[in-house]
Amino acid sequence: MNTFSRLALVALCGLAPASAQDFFPELFNPLVPFPPAAPVQQNVRPENGPWNNDVIVYRVRSEGGFEKLSSFERAGVPTLARMADGRLIAAHQHFPENDPASFDKVAIHFSSDEGKTWTPAVVMKLNGLPTGMRFPFDPTLVPLPDGRVRMYFTSLQGRRFDEDLPRIHSAISKDGIEYEFEPGVRFSIEGRSVIDCAVALHQGVFHLFSPDNGEQPKSRGRPSQGPEMRPTDGVGYHATSTDGLNFTRAEDVKVEGRRRWLGNAQSDGKVITFFGSGEGVFTAKSADGRDWQVSTRFPVMGADPGAVAAKDDGWILAVTGPPRNQPQPSLAMDARWLGEWDGELVFFDRLRNFDK
Template identity: 30%
Template sequence: MPGIPELAAMPDGRIRLYLSQSLISSDGGQTWTVEEGHFIPSGADPSLVALPDGSYAFFYKGFSGQPDNPPPGQPEQPQLPTTPTGDFMPCSGYGEPLDADQNQIGPWASRLMIAFSSDGLNFTSAGQILADQADVPDVLVMPGGEIRVYFVTLCPEEVRNQIVVAVSRDAANWTYHKTSITGMEGVQPVAVDPTVEFTPDGRIRLYFTSAAASPDAVLQSYSAISDDGYTFEMESGARFGVAGRPVLDPTVLQIGDTWHYFGGGQPGINYHATSPDGLNFTRQDDLKMDDFLFANGIAVEGGYRYYGFIQQPRSAASAIYSVFTTDGQNWVLEDGVRLTLDESSPLEKIGVKDPGVARLPDGRYLMVYSTLIPEYPYDEP
């Protein structure tokens, strides 16, 4: 069996495809030439990672001395999975509202879709559904190239209104896993709106929305820490809150030596705070940028880019844009639109929003975004 292919952009502009052999293309993947050599066993699922020094690390599965091809008359060895067996499968289609009426939009009506870009600016939808009844995604690429998408789901029931993670090696085949947070005493046992960042020591910090365990508590941002990205331990105290006002959808990015926090809760306004350690944040002036709402930030050449969306007034229609900074304080709305609704697609409706973006080992940019499930009975007001 051929296994899962790996695509890699070469420094000279060509594209190389790895399987048991390698193929090279000079015209953007329209035509391919097989290169000499048969360099790894069939089904080894190669993965190429560009290293900071300009060299490459090459990973593939071994088969404990098994021959590449089975002896005549013998069946092939079963292919090993590239990711652990999943904990659940996401549902298909929309679900029942969560403490809301059917004419409102929420995770029960939301679909996560996948898009790609070669430059981080011009994205094209892949027409691939990651999950239904799911929302607020964030993407993390592990040191070995594994792709993880953290999001909130409402279905199946065993993970209703919980943070879960989709895992892949190729951004095409996914398994779905539960997460857990221990030590949530003193706060409500609900964690939503995930964003994940690596800490300087290589652990994974999860920022999320919850509230203190009291009847009059308002939503604010908390964090938990993990060695593996699945089992988290709650960190003491809240990361950010505003007296008397709910704070939603935290997003955090390290810019230079400073951690920058952004949060929502008021239309068109982004709460902004800074921290030297990612734990103790000091509120800064709120950011208002043509109703742009911050969703997910990454480091890019020459600075930092935050992806977000702008929603039309009195409408659910939205499109994805980006802002750029070199210092975290001065932001500029970049020209053009990163992604708009594909009105010809039967998979999305009304608008696109809540982008989570990361750069893959092959140089492409992966975007996971939210849209409305078209069959959901919602009409624009």
């Protein structure tokens, strides 16, 4: 018998003229379990959930053109990076339909042709994960100067949220598949759920960003079914580190509008570009990681983006797409359609299978 526990979060963008609630009415209230959190039959899952989305990979050119390159089925929360040998590496939450052992694990792919084709999904191997700690989710990949790659991820100790709250941890790898857990916590805030981080190495300093999901209410003596998300538009946590392990919280970062610090950060050595969720996929730029200016809105449908600079021009972008069973709005985009982009976010609880 498995127990489903609500853990947030996946974010999906609504498209104008319909609102987000029109697209996902049953998921609009994140505080109501969907479906009810209760014991269920082995290997039987509800139709709707993060396992019912695909990750879509795009090539976005600097002049604004874009094309779909590939997709990862039944996946979410993607991250992209470039390995020392020039290959692209992708990591994402993995929900294969007929592989229970790999369900809700982090899967890895590689591409040698700039995202057009990818190796089959391989679940990351993690050595040294402390007993009782949740397997990593919501990964972020950061290439290091010595050729290794570090994965920052969300996890927690125990099986109930009145025992622990999610926080950021890390692991390091030489090949992108086998990782060694790095002891300790990279970033946390007392009384708050810290999830879905983005990290960029910029001018010798690691900058970590995470959406502000509000203070966690007291459990009042009852077991908690999941962190209660109260997102604050435009506000994100910010922390810095010189070694990528010991982070110090800095002043919160802010952007205007109904935007979320839910996505990915990349540095070209001069500026950090943040790829965020809200009003489609937006970008904001900063020279120091503190002061930000919104710069671009990409004409792709999805949320929680991962990105990496393409070799010749623009970006390779991966996003969590809409539910597979929802009507798919057309991606034929003209100026009028873009002007009507609604940008409303829906955050819904993720029902997770905690196998013991």
